[in-house]
Amino acid sequence: MDNKGRVTLPAQLRQQLDLYPGAEIEFLVKEGGEWYLRRADSQPSCRYCGLQVDLVTIGRDTLCRRCAEKYYRALAQKLGLGEVGASGNLNNKKGKLR
Numbered sequence: 001m002d003n004k005g006r007v008t009l010p011a012q013l014r015q016q017l018d019l020y021p022g023a024e025i026e027f028l029v030k031e032g033g034e035w036y037l038r039r040a041d042s043q044p045s046c047r048y049c050g051l052q053v054d055l056v057t058i059g060r061d062t063l064c065r066r067c068a069e070k071y072y073r074a075l076a077q078k079l080g081l082g083e084v085g086a087s088g089n090l091n092n093k094k095g096k097l098r
């Protein structure tokens with residue numbers, strides 16, 4: 001990385017990933033601090049684990065169902081709503097996440 005924060009992707013990688021000047025690249029930080037780049041115009045994927053199937057959109061986030069449930073469980077705990085999903089509650093309401 002240079003002192004302006006720019007990163008050069010090796011030509012071989014650009015070719016392999018079909019990246020061309022002007023391609024939109026997205027920088028994503030996963031839970032736990034792991035991060036990665038992806039094409040912004042690529043298939044939508046879960047912002048936490050990168051899964052590309054069984055996705056739900058919550059606000060501006062795209063999550064897979066598994067992470068969405070985890071996210072809601074954490075949120076419920078934070079709000080003091082107790083263990084949502086611990087008894088399978090959330091599983092029975094999957095449709096609501098759509």
Ligand SMILES: [Zn+2]
Binds near residue numbers: 050
């Ligand atoms: Zn996920």
